[in-house]
Amino acid sequence: MAIPTETVYGLGADATNGSAIAGIYKVKARPQFNPLIVHVANAATARRYVVWNDKAERLAAAFWPGPLTLVLPRVADCPISELVSAGGDTLAIRIPAHPVAQQLLRAFGGGIAAPSANRSGRVSPTTAPHVEEELGGAIPLVIDGGACEVGLESTVIDLTGDVPGILRPGSITQEQLNTVIPVQGRDNNGEGLKSPGMLESHYAPSIKVRLNATDVTNDEALLAFGTPLSGAGAMLNLSPTSDLIESAANLFAHLRALDHPRWRAIAVMPVPYEGIGTAINDRLTRAAA
Ligand code: TXA
Ligand code: MG
DSSP states (O other), X not given: OEEOOSSSOEEOEEXXXXXXXXXXXXXXXXXXXXXXXXXXXXXXXXXXXXXOOHHHHHHHHHHOSSSEEEEEEBOTTOOSOTTTTTTXXXXXXXXXXXXXXHHXXXXXXXXXXXXXXXXXXXOOOXXXXXXXXXXXXXXXXXXXXXXXXXXXXXXXXXXXXXXOEXXXXXXXXXXXXXXXXXXXXXXXXXXXXXOGGGXXXXXXXXXXXXXXXXXXXXXXXXXXXXXXXXXXXXXXXXXTTOOHHHHHXXXXXXXXXXXXXXXXXXXXXXXXXXXXXXXXXXXXXXXXX
C-alpha cells in the first residue's frame, strides 16, 4: 500500500515479511541491489533493529521525527527481511513526521519498509494522484494524506564508519547536520560511501531535461526559479520569490506536470547550491542524466 510521508509517498510493507518486500521490488521494477528504508514510530523500535550508537542518538534527538535516514549495522538476529538490506549487513531507518504515517506506524508497532512509490528511475510522487499515475492497478491501496510538505526525499547518512557521511543529499542539509556532529558531504568522501541507489539515472521525466537554461524556445517547457525567462511554450515556477524550501516542495510535481511529449525538452533555470539547493540540484542532475 502507498503511504504519505512528509517527504514523498512511500510504497510500504511489513519489513519482516520477505514475500511482501519481494512484491515491492517487483512492482517498482527496482534492482535487487538497492536496499530500502525502514520506517518506525519511535527510536525504541529503531533500537530493536539496528546497533545504536552515540552519533545516532544525537542525530535522532535533533531531527526525528523528520526527513533524516540513519544507516546503521543490523542487530544480530534482526527480524527485518534481508531483502530490505539487499543482502548487506546494514539497515537504513527513519521516523517520518507525517501524522498519517505516524498513526499507521504506532498502530502497527513494527517497521514498514517503504521506498518512494514510483517505478524505478522515475520522478518520486508527492501526491496520491501521482502514486495512482505511477502504480495504479498494481497496488491494492493508496492512503491519501494530501500533498507532501517537504517534497524531496530524506537525507541518508551512513553512521557505520568512523566519520558519518552523507549518502544521499536531502531536505536536511549538511549545514544542519554539522550543527550536531561533523559529517562528510558526498563530493569529498572516500569510496564505499555511496548509496547503492545513487548509482543510476533517477528522477527522470520521459522528455529531455536541459539544465542551467539562460534562454528558452517556444517548443520547450520552462521550469523557472525566480523571475522566469520569456519565450517558453509553457512555464511553471519553482518559486517566484527564489525560496529554496518552496522550490523543493514544488520540484517533483512541476517536473511531472511539464513532462509532455509536445515539448522538446524541459529547460531548467539555475538553482543555487546552498542549503536544500544542493539536494534540488542533485535531483535535477539525475533527471537530466
Ligand atoms: O524520504 C524518503 O527517504 C522516502 C520516504 C518514503 O521515506 N523514501 C525513499 O526511499 O526515498 P528510496 O527507496 O526511494 O530511497 C532510499 C535510498 C536509496 O538511495 C537507497 O540506496 C538508500 O536509501 N539506502 C537504503 N538502505 C540503505 C543501506 N542499508 N545502506 C545504504 N543506503 C541505503
Ligand atoms: Mg526513490
